[in-house]
Amino acid sequence: MADRKPLYLMTPALVWLSLFMVIPCLLILALAFFRRGIYGGIEYDFTFENIALVFDPLYAGIFIKSAIIAGQAALIASVVGYAAAYAIAAMPKSRQPLLLFLAILPFWSNYLVRTYAWIVLLNREGLIVSVARALGYNQELPSLLYTETAVIVGLVYNYLPFVILACYAPLARMNAEITEASRDLGAGGWTTFRRITLPMTVPGIATGFVFVFVLSIGNFVTPALLGGGQFQMIGNLVYAQFLTANDWPFGAALSMALIAIMMGLLTLQTFATERASGGRVRDADG
Amino acid sequence: MTSALLSIRNVEKHFNKYHAVDGISLDIRENEFFALLGPSGSGKTTLLRMLAGFETPTVGTILLDGKDVSRIPPNHRPINLMFQSYALFPHMTVAQNIAYGLEMEKLPRAEIKSRVEEMMEMVQLPHLAGRKPDQLSGGQRQRVALARSLAKRPRVLLLDEPLGALDKKLRGEMQLELKRIQHQFGITFIVVTHDQEEALVMADRIAILRDGKLLQHGTPLEIYEYPQTRFAADFIGVMNFFPARLVDGALRAADGSAFRATVPDTIGAGEEVLAAVRPERLHLGAGETENRLTGTVRAMAYHGLDLQVHLDTPLSPQPVMLRLTADAAEGHALSIGDTITAGWSARDTRVFAG
Amino acid sequence: MGNRAPLPLMLMILAAVFAFLYLPISVLFALSFNEGGMPTAWSGFSVKWYYSLFANKDITHAALNTLIVAVISTILAAILGTLLAIGVDIRRRKGRFLETIIFAPMIIPDIVLAIALLSFFSLLDVTMGLHTIIVSHVVFNLAFVCSVVRARLKGFDWSIVEASTDLGAPILVTLRRVVIPVLMPAVVAGSLLAFTLSVDEFIIAFFTAGAGRASITLPMQIFSMIRFGVTPEINALSAIVMTLSVVMLALAQRINRGRLPGQ
Structure with missing residues (x-):
């Protein structure tokens, strides 16, 4: 009887997840191998056309472009986020929870609103331009909004709190005696950081990087709002297949490619984490 | 140096x-x-x-x-x-x-x-x-x-x-x-x-x-x-302490018995002091040593190398501890409740301010 | 961390990062009180945009929809997620498959889950509306509640349950008298966070809401306001939505004894 207990507790949730997540996702997987009907419906005969179309130079180009943008966003967010996490971990222990709370607070406010805030800032009549004018910069400024840079800034802004959180965990867990040992053995501050702290906290950075990358490459709101209409990323492409182009099988194939990229990266990250950590850090018991 | x-x-x-x-x-x-x-x-x-x-x-x-x-x-x-x-x-x-x-x-x-x-x-x-x-x-x-x-x-x-x-x-x-x-x-x-x-x-x-x-x-x-x-005496090893008072150059314990010891100059007549002796310096029987005490065996613990005996004495509320070597222990068949006498020399007695 | 990082540099980094994080939001807040409503010029303090917000039928309608979706999906998720968390914790054997299923809703890109559900519902010929949004929101909300409750259960001593059973309590009484009181802070905190997620969620709602304006939610309303003509009302709306999230998070943090969500 004791062994059956967990099962009936878990059943309702597992049924829900199977019905409204697993089956729909399998459906999408199946959909990717069907043909698009003439009037936008679905014809149930098996084909690789949709998968092949993903690798068509036109669409592969969008994939690469999305990956480059997501990669830049993830890189910037990782560097800035790590620095912030490091700075928080360097503050007095009693202050750290509050600082961390403040760092993740924006993450919990509405995504659309946070993105909209950047429209206000980057607008042709926006704050940044006004400030530049007020400072006496009278030249015609290049448009800040509806650019690749705007999209990257938006992505970094939205996901930075997550990276800070991911990087803070291993930094806070580091035993103070480890860095002291490095100093004691003759290493200066920078060498200690490069050879001890950084390698030991790589898993946090990897987690942060992968999540920002994955969330960015499939993003559709930020490119739509900050990139303007003319700017396509995979998310927008998927959106279009379902809501305007009405090519569901191709949209499904694109989503599967997205999932494949995500799973590949997560596997890589797990692998990197296992390699880098080399075991748990023992806490000092004094 | x-x-x-x-x-x-x-x-x-x-x-x-x-x-x-x-x-x-x-x-x-x-x-x-x-x-x-x-x-x-x-x-x-x-x-x-x-x-x-x-x-x-x-x-x-x-x-x-x-x-x-x-x-x-x-x-x-x-x-x-x-x-x-x-x-x-x-x-x-x-x-x-x-x-x-x-x-x-x-x-x-x-x-x-x-x-x-x-x-x-x-x-x-x-x-x-x-x-x-x-x-x-x-x-x-x-x-x-x-x-x-x-x-x-x-x-x-x-x-x-x-x-x-x-x-x-x-x-x-x-x-x-x-x-x-x-x-x-x-x-x-x-x-x-x-x-x-x-x-x-x-x-x-x-x-x-x-x-x-x-x-x-x-x-x-x-x-x-x-x-x-x-503090040092207590922190290092085990030490027996007896409260005493310095009277006419000798130590007088709570029950009135007197001990001989070298008393540091810093301690004046009439002062409350603590006399101390290590358990291994106590031996069974009065022998020819200057100091002695009598007590009842309350507990015994066998440690292989030695036998530790706890004595209830009128000298102090804490039991006094003796460490007898295996040889010494064999000579006296002790059991709980026995009344025994133990002695130690003035040389092995330390005196601390109370 | 015992490394003596140069303090001035650390403070500078913190100042810069926090400025980056909070400046844009603060600007929105400030603008929501701007009389003229223009983002470029300050023309005096006013709360008139808040009034006009509440007079806007589209917005109040969307807000009501959002509330219905968030409340119902949170209640369902709280029940399902808590039971799931307890079940997983009791079952000592850690199944990789099980872990993946529970973790999946939090990492699958929203857009993928959104189109999957859209395809699923339309294939079954389900008429979409608030009910389909609710069903969909439960998916990620229950995963979220589950993760918060599981964090709480880490280190929970199940032998007290056995003790309660041993003392003669039936399993449901044990659950009510022993397990639930221990878990309540985590359940409440998880639910508050799930509620926030649901209120803010846009993409899945957008795809599963069906046609027409009947079941439009607040984020969908915000999206269309941003895209097709910004009115100053949106600043006020943003300020309200953000304040709500912040209050929820702070509350959740307090209830769950300072344990930070998402960790």
């Missing part, structure tokens, strides 16, 4: 209003195995961290070979510290851990390699060179930490509770091992410990610290046989 290698001069360390180290002066000699002994909060670890360079004295100086090193950062001091947690780098192998400090000195590759091998040989771990710390046992980790801090051939090696994380049996082995290695390398060791037995076994000299102050320092024999304070 031989000149000191490391000289601690009137050092104080304040954390806000709290004085963790409160005016300590000590000289530590070349090739010495020195123990800083004290309970937690005695300031021993803070003192050690000042020697290593992780803390700066608020007052006073630390001289190494006559030069002031108090303000030199840890990475520029020829003093190394073996951390209590060992602080091995978890992402590096045993060999990489040991090589780390040598790489910081920018030694040629070949020399680093040969020194790492030599160190692993010394701690008897050459077969584990490629392992990561989490694949080692506690004892092996301890050896790696030792090898890593010794590889740089420091002038002084500091060890923070080096055996604290090991089980009892291993601790006994490592005590001797540490002494062997210290002797072999001829490096000054300063060990911080709260374990008096460890200090007695390993150290050439011991300093007893309490509340940031130095109570007493000397050889293990001096410390054990001639403790200068009640």
